Amino acid sequence: MRETKKYWLDRKENVTIVYRAVWVVCILLLLIDPLVHKHEAYDFAEWFGFFGFFGFFACVGLVLAAKALRRILKRPEDYYER
Amino acid sequence: MSAEFPTALIMILGALAVPLLRGRVRAAWMLALPVLALAHLLSMPLGDHAHAGFLGETLVLMRVDRLSLVFGYIFILATLLNVIYSLHEDDPYQQVSALAYAGSALGAVFAGDLITLFVFWELTAVTSVVLIWARRTERARRAAMRYLLVQLASGMLLLAGAALHYQASGSIRFDLLGLATPGGWLILLAFGIKCAFPLLHNWLQDAYPEATVTGSVWLSAFTTKLAVYALARGYAGTEMLIWVGALMTAFPIFYAVIENDLRRVLAYSLNNQLGFMVVGVGIGTELAIDGTVAHAFSHILYKALLFMSMGAVLLRAGTVNGSQLGGLYKSMPWTTGFCIVGAASISAFPLFSGFISKALILTAAADGGYVITWLVLLFASAGVFHHSGIKIPYFAFFGHDSGIRCAEAPRNMLLAMGLTAALCVGIGVYPDALYALLPYPVSFVPYTGAHVVTQLQLLLFSALAFSVLMRTGIYPPELPAVNLDSDWSYRKLAPALLGAAGAGIAAFRLAVAEAGLRLATPLCRAVRDLHANSGPLARTQSTGAMALWISILLAVYLVMYYF
Numbered sequence: 001m002r003e004t005k006k007y008w009l010d011r012k013e014n015v016t017i018v019y020r021a022v023w024v025v026c027i028l029l030l031l032i033d034p035l036v037h038k039h040e041a042y043d044f045a046e047w048f049g050f051f052g053f054f055g056f057f058a059c060v061g062l063v064l065a066a067k068a069l070r071r072i073l074k075r076p077e078d079y080y081e082r
Numbered sequence: 083m084s085a086e087f088p089t090a091l092i093m094i095l096g097a098l099a100v101p102l103l104r105g106r107v108r109a110a111w112m113l114a115l116p117v118l119a120l121a122h123l124l125s126m127p128l129g130d131h132a133h134a135g136f137l138g139e140t141l142v143l144m145r146v147d148r149l150s151l152v153f154g155y156i157f158i159l160a161t162l163l164n165v166i167y168s169l170h171e172d173d174p175y176q177q178v179s180a181l182a183y184a185g186s187a188l189g190a191v192f193a194g195d196l197i198t199l200f201v202f203w204e205l206t207a208v209t210s211v212v213l214i215w216a217r218r219t220e221r222a223r224r225a226a227m228r229y230l231l232v233q234l235a236s237g238m239l240l241l242a243g244a245a246l247h248y249q250a251s252g253s254i255r256f257d258l259l260g261l262a263t264p265g266g267w268l269i270l271l272a273f274g275i276k277c278a279f280p281l282l283h284n285w286l287q288d289a290y291p292e293a294t295v296t297g298s299v300w301l302s303a304f305t306t307k308l309a310v311y312a313l314a315r316g317y318a319g320t321e322m323l324i325w326v327g328a329l330m331t332a333f334p335i336f337y338a339v340i341e342n343d344l345r346r347v348l349a350y351s352l353n354n355q356l357g358f359m360v361v362g363v364g365i366g367t368e369l370a371i372d373g374t375v376a377h378a379f380s381h382i383l384y385k386a387l388l389f390m391s392m393g394a395v396l397l398r399a400g401t402v403n404g405s406q407l408g409g410l411y412k413s414m415p416w417t418t419g420f421c422i423v424g425a426a427s428i429s430a431f432p433l434f435s436g437f438i439s440k441a442l443i444l445t446a447a448a449d450g451g452y453v454i455t456w457l458v459l460l461f462a463s464a465g466v467f468h469h470s471g472i473k474i475p476y477f478a479f480f481g482h483d484s485g486i487r488c489a490e491a492p493r494n495m496l497l498a499m500g501l502t503a504a505l506c507v508g509i510g511v512y513p514d515a516l517y518a519l520l521p522y523p524v525s526f527v528p529y530t531g532a533h534v535v536t537q538l539q540l541l542l543f544s545a546l547a548f549s550v551l552m553r554t555g556i557y558p559p560e561l562p563a564v565n566l567d568s569d570w571s572y573r574k575l576a577p578a579l580l581g582a583a584g585a586g587i588a589a590f591r592l593a594v595a596e597a598g599l600r601l602a603t604p605l606c607r608a609v610r611d612l613h614a615n616s617g618p619l620a621r622t623q624s625t626g627a628m629a630l631w632i633s634i635l636l637a638v639y640l641v642m643y644y645f
Contacts, residue, residue, distance in 0.1 A: 007412060009480065019549050026546050029539045038532045041448035042456075045536075051460075052539035058464040059547035066339035067558045073340070073565040080564065080573050081221075 026052065086132045088143040088192060089154065090202065092119045093161070093185025100181065101174040108177075109169055115181060116162040119188065123154055130194055139254055142194025148521040149375070153191045153311045155519065156379045157184060159505075160303040160386060167390055167498035168296035179212035180300045187304035191311055195254045196244035196269075199312070203240055203276075206305055207233030213297030214289055222292045228569070229289035233305075236275035243268030259316040270317060277309035277360065278353050280329045284569040286353055287337070291345040291402075295393040298345055302352060302389045303382050310359045310378050319366025324447075327364055328455045330357030331462035337567065338469035342560050344402040344478055345392050348385070351428065351470040354462055355381050361459065362443040365450050368522035373442030375520055380427065380435035380509055387424035387502040388474065391417050394491035394499070395478055402478070404560035409483030417491050418479040420499035427506040429471035429541055430463060435506045437537065438513035438528040445526065464544045471541070472548050477560055 008014050030049050038046045045051075096115040103111050123146075132143035146154075161184040168180070186209055190202035207230060214226035247265030248254050259266045271282075278286045286306070290298045317323060331354050338350035355377070362374030394417045395410060396402045411418040423434070430436035440463065447456045490496070509516050517524040551557040612619045 005412075009411075010483075019553060022542065022546050022549050026539075026542050029535065029542060032535060033539070036532050036535045038536070040532075040536075041445075041451075042453060049539065051536040052543040054460060055464040055540040055543035056547045058461045059468045059544045060551065062335060062461075062465050062468060063339055063547070063551055063557060066336045067556075069336055070340045070558060070565070073567075074561070075564045075566060077562045077564055 086144075088132050088189055089119050089122045089126075090185045090189030090192070092122055093188060094182050094205075097178045097181035097185065100177045112165045112169075112177065112181065113162070116158045116165065116184075119161075119185075120155075120158045123151075123158070136197060139195075139197070141198050142255075143189075143198055144192045145194030145256075146192065148519075149311070149315060149371075150191050152375055152379065152519045152521065153307070154188060156307075156382050157188050157191065157304065160184070160382050163383075163386060163498050163502050164296070164300050164303065166501070167299055167393075167495055169494040170492040171296060173216060175212055176216045176294060176297060179209045179216075180296070183209035183213070183300060184304060187308050190308050193256060196240070196247065196256050197254055199256050200237060200241050200244060203272075203308075204234065204237040206308065207237060210301055210305060213300055214293045216297060217292060217294050225289050225292035228572070229285050232275060232285040236272045239268050239275070240272035243270075243272060256315060258318065261317075261320060261322075270320075273309050273312045273316065274326075277306055277313060277356055278330070279326055279360075280333060281568050283330070283334070283353055284567050287334075287346055287349040287567060288569050290349045290352075291343050295397045299386050299389040299393055302348070302385050306352065306356055307378050307382055310356065310363070310374065313360065313363045314371055314374055318363055318371055321364055323360050323364030324452060324455055325364075327357045327360030327362075328458040330354065330360055332357070332458050332465075335462060335465035335469055337565060338465075339473070340558060340565055342404050342562055344404055344407070344474055345389065345396070347404075347469060347474060348388050348392060351466055352385055354466055355385065355428070357462065358440060358443050358459065361447060361455060365443075365446050365452070367446055367450065369442060369449070369524075369526065370446035372517075372520040372522050372524055372526075373439065373446055376439035376442055376516055377436075379516060379519075380439040380506070383502055383509070384424045384427035384435055384506050387420060387499060387506060388428065388470065390495065390499050390502065391421035391424060392474070392478070394495050397495075398488040398491060399486050403562060404473075404477035405562050407478045407484050407486065408481040409479070410486060410488075411479040412483075413486070413488045414479070414490050416496050417499065418475065420496075420503045421475050421479065423503040423506055425471045425475050427510065429467035430537065431471075431510075431541060432529070432534045432537060433507065433510045435509040435516075437510055438516070439509075441528050441533065441537075442524075442526055460540070464540055467541050467544045468548060472545060476548075 009018075030052060033049050033052075040046050093115050096111070096118070100108060100112060126144065126146050128146050128148075128151075130142045130145050134141045134143060161181070164180065164184070168176070171177070183206055186202045186205035190199055190206060193199035193202055211226050211230045211233070214222055214229060243265045244254065245265070246268060247259065247263055250263040250265055259269055261267055261270065275282045275285075290301050293301055313323065334350040334353040334357075338347045338354070341347045341350060359374045359377050359381070362370040362377065364370075392402050394414065395407065398414065399407060399410060401407065427434040427436045430440045444456065444459055444463075447459060491499070513528055517526070548557070611617055614620060
């Protein structure tokens with residue numbers, strides 16, 4: 001009974017909807033950017049979409065760096081038990 | 083009027099009665115203890131209470147001021163929530179030690195002098211280690227021993243530092259200590275170990291994920307936040323801490339991205355959140371200290387909530403390895419929802435607790451002109467959303483369906499998670515309630531259009547980065563593996579060095595023995611040749627020969643006498 005139940009997220013096209021929704025929200029957040037009156041401590045923080053682009057590239061950089069680190073740091077699961 | 087004894091005693095002594103009670107009475111007693119403690123605390127006016135004499139010095143067991151009070155409140159609140167979360171368990175070992183641990187942390191927060199602080203500091207170590215031992219596996223036993231050694235070392239440094247500080251200043255009072263004396267440095271090191279400073283940090287990621295289901299929730303609340311309190315009390319405005327804290331926010335998130343054990347991911351993100359608080363201590367302005375305290379307060383709640391949800395997963399699914407989980411939202415919808423609230427709070431989404439507390443620290447950093455620190459904190463904010471906000475819920479509850487079908491968490495766990503989640507949202511929606519408790523008056527307004535939009539940009543573009551990396555398959559998969567961290571130095575390097583040293587000593591000993599033997603063998607042979615049967619010195623001489631020799635000697639003597 002439980003196993004046969006289909007969930008909304010089980011359908012691939014719905015996952016795509018979620019993915020596109022993230023894009024849409026991000027674009028909307030960029031569109032309203034000029035409308036907001038910013039009062040940041042630093043001038044560069046008031047550039048168009050600074051926080052958005054910073055967040056995006058910070059995360060991509062983080063993941064790529066972590067992926068590279070894995071090559072150095074990764075050991076088998078029982079490394080300390082041996 | 084309140085009785086003149088430390089609030090901690092209610093919980094510590096109350097904990098001792100737990101094994102004597104059974105069933106519902108025990109549960110009621112455990113629930114009553116934090117309530118009694120709160121009542122006792124509320125009855126105390128600001129100021130010093132409960133003095134005791136010790137070696138000619140006066141100890142202040144209970145110093146109630148605005149800084150200690152807010153930590154006292156959150157510790158008591160965390161105790162109550164944790165008791166509810168662990169009500170389904172019938173393990174007096176854990177129940178006694180958890181309550182005594184919370185009580186010890188409470189005692190340390192209200193300690194007015196370094197000796198009292200030391201006693202409670204050590205008590206938190208020895209009581210909390212039981213929560214790791216109680217997992218009752220060999221792996222946990224070893225992790226617990228490592229944890230205990232590190233914690234006790236911190237206590238020893240604190241005691242030594244206190245002695246040096248007393249020598250230099252003539253006072254054992256625990257106030258602003260600073261780094262003017264060697265004692266100040268030692269005490270900072272002691273606090274730094276407990277606060278998981280970079281390179282002193284690894285006991286945390288080592289031990290917390292090995293604790294029991296409920297144990298790691300308890301552990302996440304007290305030890306490190308006690309250290310944050312101690313730093314805020316003793317080292318506010320110590321500029322070095324800004325750099326230490328900034329480093330702490332940044333480096334653990336790289337580990338969090340590649341770590342497979344989701345409770346260990348949470349331990350790394352705990353470390354990262356402590357970094358924000360340490361930066362606040364380092365900046366040391368009223369706004370920054372308020373930020374540190376506010377962030378500690380909301381952090382205890384959302385971090386507990388995240389550990390609670392992963393504890394529920396461990397209990398029901400039997401594992402918290404990201405590589406084995408996925409699709410659990412089908413079996414545990416409530417836990418999923420609560421986990422998402424915790425994730426949104428730690429990520430500092432508007433209307434959640436992290437948003438209104440972390441902003442104080444970031445603003446203090448920006449106002450103070452610490453531009454690099456501010457950028458690092460911003461990077462860490464994006465990163466924490468990435469690994470705690472998205473990764474934890476995604477790999478546990480969504481992602482690839484692991485096929486695991488289990489029961490929803492027990493009702494008491496759901497209640498505890500629900501209450502904690504409500505507090506996370508409550509603080510986020512109505513921040514003035516928390517701001518009113520802070521040590522200094524707050525004029526900060528978190529909800530401005532610009533703050534909300536910029537924060538949403540930061541977070542949603544981080545989410546976009548995650549989604550894009552996921553869709554393109556660039557995102558590193560969860561793999562069953564161990565990632566080397568600084569504990570490698572004492573789990574692999576030190577044993578290897580000791581082993582090498584031992585082998586060297588053994589070889590040296592062998593060489594010395596051989597050389598000795600080589601020298602001794604000819605000597606023994608010579609002695610044997612001289613003394614053995616028929617050796618020159620062992621031959622029997624006849625009496626006649628002896629008499630002849632004696633008469634010769636006498637003759638020689640006679641001749642010499644005449645001349």
